[in-house]
Amino acid sequence: MSDGTIGVVGAGIVGLATGREIALRRPGTRVVVFEKERRVAFHQTGHNSGVVHAGIYYTPGSLKADLTVRGVSLLREYCQEHRLPYQETGKLVMAVREDELGRMEGLYDRARNNHVPDLRKVSKDEIKEIEPHAGGIAALHSPRTAITDYPAIARRFAQDIEAAGGEVRLGFAVDGLTRVPGGIEVASGQDRVRVDRLVLCPGLHADTVAKLARDGAAPRIVPFRGEYMLLKPERAGLVRGLIYPVPDPRYPFLGVHFTPRVDGSVEVGPNAVLATAREGYKLSQVSVKDLARLAAYPGAWRMAAQHWRTGVKEYRGSLSRAAFMKDAGAYVPGVGVADVVRGGAGVRAQALDPDGTLVDDFRIHQVGRVTAVRNAPSPAATACMAIAEHITEAVFSPV
Structure with missing residues (x-):
């Protein structure tokens, strides 16, 4: 052949x-x-977070939804066959405000259409059974969501x-x-x-x-840098599995969340700031060529007009550890600046259409x-x- x-x-x-x-x-x-x-x-x-997603977020019938659901089973089998790390830590997608409950319900319907296995709604009391230190008024629990070493x-x-x-x-x-x-x-x-x-x-x-x-x-590709904090080792035990916010459907990023890693550490993040270079893992890394290409693309200006408020908030978190941890503290109350150190960062290749739509x-x-x-x-x-x-x-x- x-x-x-x-x-x-x-x-x-x-x-x-x-x-x-x-x-x-x-x-x-x-x-x-x-x-x-x-x-x-x-x-x-x-620079990946190591999460094996179950398919909760994606539009039913989309390539993302179909390939993610199949991809999970293939990846699990491959890791088992080759003795690679694969831990089903589970995930809570947690609402912390009343106005998030409607979005959470819509997310539940979407996940069911995507045949996410064993997904269920959990109450405030049930959240505490799964994550004793978590806040939240309601959540979706995906016990089959996993972590690995990509x-x-x-x-x-x-x-x-x-x-x-x-x-x-x-x-x-x-x-x-x-x-x-x-x-x-x-x-x-x-x-x-x-x-x-x-x-x-x-x-x-x-x-x-x-x-x-x-x-x-x-x-065109627009690079977004995602920066992480790390829980100090003595505080890592506050988190058992993955803790995520209810995402904003207008934005393709999932928001700051808590992610256990296979090495036992726990990341908090990432934010999403426009990177100043395609491989700009640090704020100090600047590519004039990459910035010029971005500035010459009409889609970039249309994106900025739509999302500039979110961009300002994300940059604030990049520059201030306190601002970064403000949102995170709503999901694990009591966790703050004193409990974290700066971790690593990754750059996401995000495609952008000429009309300013983030693909x-x-x-x-x-x-x-x-x-x-x-x-x-x-x-x-x-x-x-x-x-x-x-x-x-x-x-x-x-x-």
């Missing part, structure tokens, strides 16, 4: 899952994954690709794509590799790499022999193996 050589740009978890799926589904096909960094899972995957999974995917005869080529920054008879030439400086078909999973650089493949300009669903384009993943934000790590199945079907569809 050999299909020649299939290239994949990007050694994050989606790119590696896709390379693995192709290698295993099409024996004899050679897979080459191109990655500009010197190790896999360097960017979004390496960088470890990504490294295992890379091993699977190599075991199937493929290659993960590190330090290969793709800067040119040229159509040649029967395939595509992938360039990094003077290096050239010919492939028969190509999948683009470059995350934070999804739009710029897609441009090399002559895909459309939209959507919510996964978006995958087909351009001849190239399959371009243009938007794969959270829960893409959860859904990675199902996304890989979806992409593989697209890759081998008739050109």
